[in-house]
Amino acid sequence: MLPPxxxxxxxxxxxxxxxxxxxxxxxxxxxxxxxxxxTSKERNAVREELKKHRLEAAKRHFLVQAISSVDPTPQETKPAPSLTRRAKTQLQPPRNQVSDLPTPLLDLLILLPPFLSHPPPTLTPSSTALLLNSPPFSDFPSLLPQLSTLLSTNFHSFAVHLARVANPATNPSFVHRTIPSLPDYLTTLTASISNRxxxxxxxxxAAATSLSNLLHYHAQALALLLRSLEAKHGPIARSLEFRxxxxxxxxxxxxxxxxTALWTVRRETYSPEVVRALGNYVxxxxxxxxxxxxxxxTLKGELEGYGVGGDxxxxxxxxxRVKREMGKQVEEVREDMERLGRA
Known part of the structure; x- marks a missing residue:
């Protein structure tokens, strides 16, 4: 994957x-x-060859593991492939049971894992030929049916456990039905993991980018706050305060x-002589x-003597008032007499 x-x-x-x-x-x-x-064609060919070798190595590994994990106890005493039952059997004390498998098959089960391991044991061709021509390898064709049954049981048990892990919500009685879908499930799971x-x-x-933007905005806010503080308590503010x-x-x-000028004018305007003159005038x-x-x-007293004031x-x-009215009447009579005399 390219680095993002x-x-x-x-x-x-x-x-x-x-x-x-x-x-x-x-x-x-x-x-x-x-x-x-x-060289893409050559690379694809090499890649396909590598896949084949990986597949063969995986098959050999599974085969060795299956042979190594064969339980030689009788089949009727083997527990069913259940996680809960296996947990219960782990708590129970082991019981001494005698294997019903033939001795050549047991020897073959012991010798096959190291012989099939990769790389195989370092043996000379003569030693390898002697080993293959000696029991139990010489009895391999006759022991193959029993060995196949044991390996099939082991592979089925592995598949059931894997299916149970892949489908934990499925009824244990129907887990074996999901075994054929394990390859598709594994492919889907691998692709899903890659996509995830x-x-x-x-x-x-995206989170890193958002965090970077947030830190940038935070830095801008701090810068604006510093500018505000500088404007309030900085050189400009101090200069304005000093002004x-x-x-x-x-x-x-x-x-x-x-x-001072007012008192000087007053002192010059109101000299001691002027102050004394103003005092005398007051x-x-x-x-x-x-x-x-x-x-x-005095005048009020004289007016009171003439009847001004009181009753x-x-x-x-x-x-x-009577005098004024009589004067008016006399004047009217005089005017009438003058008018009659002219007539």
């Missing part, structure tokens, strides 16, 4: 992004091999200077006010 590249790297490097796209789509396979290899790994890798890259303090001190100084006004008050009281004032006003 973060989206941020591709976005910040357009040339590399184009090269990466060309490599992943036109030149290389998902496994990293080239698509234009002139690819998806997990992409998800990790405001200077303006305040200048205003205070100008206020004091204005007060005293004169106070005396004049007192004299005017005394004159007003007599009403009678005097009525007499004045």
């Amino acid at each position: 590249v973060e989206d941020a790297v591709l976005q910040h490097n357009p040339d590399f992004a184009a090269l990466y796209k060309t490599l992943t789509t036109a030149l290389l396979n998902p496994d990293g091999s080239t698509k234009h290899d002139p 790994q690819d998806s997990l890798t992409r998800s990790r890259l 405001a303090t200077e303006v305040a001190l200048t205003a205070q100084r100008q206020e004091i200077e204005a007060q 005293d004169h006004l106070r005396d004049a006010k007192a004299r005017l008050g005394e004159a007003v009281r 007599r004032e009403g009678r005097m006003r009525e007499m004045a």
